[in-house]
Amino acid sequence: MKGLLETLIRGLGNGSVYALLALGFVIIYKATRVISFAQPALMLAGGVAVSHLTGVTGFYPAVLLSALLIAGVALAIERVAIRPMVGRPVFVVAIITLGIDVVVRVVVNAFIGRDVRQVGDPWGFMQVSIGPLVVQTRWLAMMAATAVLVGLLFAFFRHTRYGLAMRAAAFDQETALAQGVSVGAVFALSWGLAGFLAAIAGMFVGTGQGIEQMTWVVALKALPAIIVGGLDSLGGAVAGGLVVGVVESLFQSYQGEYAPWLGQNFAVVSPYVVMLVVLLVRPYGLFGTREVERV
Numbered sequence: 001m002k003g004l005l006e007t008l009i010r011g012l013g014n015g016s017v018y019a020l021l022a023l024g025f026v027i028i029y030k031a032t033r034v035i036s037f038a039q040p041a042l043m044l045a046g047g048v049a050v051s052h053l054t055g056v057t058g059f060y061p062a063v064l065l066s067a068l069l070i071a072g073v074a075l076a077i078e079r080v081a082i083r084p085m086v087g088r089p090v091f092v093v094a095i096i097t098l099g100i101d102v103v104v105r106v107v108v109n110a111f112i113g114r115d116v117r118q119v120g121d122p123w124g125f126m127q128v129s130i131g132p133l134v135v136q137t138r139w140l141a142m143m144a145a146t147a148v149l150v151g152l153l154f155a156f157f158r159h160t161r162y163g164l165a166m167r168a169a170a171f172d173q174e175t176a177l178a179q180g181v182s183v184g185a186v187f188a189l190s191w192g193l194a195g196f197l198a199a200i201a202g203m204f205v206g207t208g209q210g211i212e213q214m215t216w217v218v219a220l221k222a223l224p225a226i227i228v229g230g231l232d233s234l235g236g237a238v239a240g241g242l243v244v245g246v247v248e249s250l251f252q253s254y255q256g257e258y259a260p261w262l263g264q265n266f267a268v269v270s271p272y273v274v275m276l277v278v279l280l281v282r283p284y285g286l287f288g289t290r291e292v293e294r295v
Contacts, residue, residue, distance in 0.1 A: 002132055002133060003253065005133055006133055006134065006135055007249050007250060007252075007253040007254075008246060008249070008250075009133070009135045009139055009140075010135070010136070010139055010249045011242075011245045011246035011247070011248065011249030011250065012139070012143055012242055012245060012246060013136070013138065013139025013140070013142040013143055013245070014139070014142070014245040014248065014249065015225075015241045015242035015243070015244060015245020015246055015248075015249075016142040016143045016145070016146035016147075016204075016241065016242070016245070017142055017146070017201045017204045017205060017218075017241075017245075018221050018222050018225045018240075018241035018242075018244050018245055019146055019150070019225065019237060019238045019240070019241025019242060019245075020146055020149065020197045020198070020200055020201040020204075020241070021039055021043060021197070021198060021201045021219050021221075021222035021225070021241070022222040022225040022226045022229065022237035022238070022240055022241045023150070023153065023194075023197050023234060023237045023238065024036075024039050024042075024193070024194030024195070024197045024198050024201075024222075025039055025194070025222055025223070025226045025237070026226055026231065026232065026233065026234055026236075026237040027166075027190045027193050027194050027197075027234070028190050028191060028194050029226075029231055029232065030166075030170040030190070030232055030234075031166060031169060031170055031186050031187055031189075031190035032082075032093075032187055032190065033090055034082075034090050034093045034094055034097065035094055035097075035231075036094075036097045036191075036194065037094065037097045037098040037100075037101050038074075038077065038097045038098075038100045038101045038104065039101075039194065039198050039219055039222065040101055040105070040216040040217070040218075040219035040220060041100070041101040041102075041103075041104035041105045041108065041216060042070055042073070042074060042104065042194070042195050042198035042199065042202075043198040043199070043201050043202040043205065043215075043216065043218070043219045044104075044105060044108050044202060044211070044215055044216040044219075045070055045073065045104060045108045045198075045199070045202065046066050046067065046070045046195075046198055046199025046200065046201070046202030046203060047117075047119055047199075047202030047203055047205055047206040047211040047215065048108050048111050048112055048117060048202075048211055049062075049065075049066035049069055049070060049199065050062050050063055050066045050119045050120070050199075050202070050203045050206070051117040051118060051119045051120065051206065051210075051211055052111065052117075053065055053066055054119065054120030055120065059119075059120050059121060059122055062120070063199075063200070063203050066199050066203065067196045067199040067200055068196070069199070070195045070196065070198060070199035070202075071192045071193070071195040071196040071199070072192075072195075073104075073195060074191040074192055074194060074195025074196075074198075075188055075191055075192045075195070077100055077104075077191065078187060078188050078191035078192075079188065081096060081100055082096070082097070082187070082191070083184065083187065083188075086184075086187075105213075105216055109213045112211060112212060112213050115212075116209075116210035116211065116212045117206070117210055117211045117212070118206070118210045118211075119203055119206035119207060119210065119211060121138065121203070121206070121207040121208070123136070123137040123138040123141055123207055123208070124138070124207070124208050125138075125208050126138075128140065136208070138204070138207045138208055141204075141207075142204050145200065145204070146238075149197065149200065150238055153193075153234070154234070157234070162185075162189060165181045165182070165185075165186055166186050166189060166190065168181055169181055169183050169186040170232075198219075201219070202215075205218050221244055221248070221271050222241065223275075224240070224244050224271040224272055224274060224275035225237060225240035225241040225243070225244045225271070226240060226285075227240070227275045227278065227279065227285060228240035228243055228244065228274060228275055228278045228285060228286060229241070229243075229285050229286055229287055229288070230284060230285030230286060230287040230288025230289070231284075231285060231288055232288055232289050233285065233287040233288050233289070235287055236285055236286060236287030236288060239286065239287060240285070240286070243274065244271040244274065247270050247271060247274050248267050248270050248271055249267075251266055251267035251270040252267040255267060255270075
């Protein structure tokens with residue numbers, strides 16, 4: 001039982017990072033109806049920015065400055081590359097975000113080099129005892145930070161003018177325009193928020209293990225998370241991220257003992273297996289909006 005609980009905590013910690021990335025995907029999708037494949041590059045850039053700024057400002061100021069910096073980069077990307085594509089087919093815009101991802105990663109890789117960059121986190125692999133459990137401090141930090149950010153994000157959407165404008169535009173852009181909502185501003189804000197969350201996720205991904213050129217692959221696990229939770233559901237993004245994290249952690253701990261016939265490192269593909277199962281049962285996700293077409 002002790003081992004199982006520690007495995008679940010590790011899964012919830014990693015799942016919290018997937019949830020932050022998934023929220024970025026969903027926020028952009030709800031605003032623009034486009035899946036942005038630039039999130040992995042923004043996550044990588046956020047982790048690298050923290051690694052460079054920590055030595056200058058200290059860790060916590062570096063995290064905030066890096067998140068704001070990457071949010072600014074995301075805003076610039078939206079204004080320069082995405083805004084001119086308004087009205088074009090969604091598929092075309094999605095391909096453009098894929099190209100943006102490649103370009104940003106090439107630039108960021110120049111700041112990484114061949115070595116692993118340490119983000120200078122205060123946790124590393126430090127452990128803390130919770131009763132009989134021994135867990136890494138960074139997993140608790142991941143869960144706490146994600147809980148705070150998710151709470152602030154939901155409060156923003158429910159109680160602020162800009163948050164209400166984003167909800168209105170996500171529901172019906174034409175009606176929102178008729179009511180005086182600047183849909184262009186909503187697009188920009190959605191990218192800025194996604195960049196901010198990606199940078200925080202990048203910092204957490206680098207804790208303990210550092211940042212290297214292939215670290216961006218971690219962000220791909222947010223794709224099963226948004227499919228599991230529902231592509232247009234913020235709450236689903238959080239739930240999907242936690243589910244993916246827990247499933248991955250369980251396979252890491254127990255697959256070798258109970259299902260060795262699956263081969264080594266099956267935990268790497270386990271999130272996509274969960275995604276496939278959910279697609280077969282509920283194609284719109286656990287919390288996604290079911291689309292009904294009348295013919």
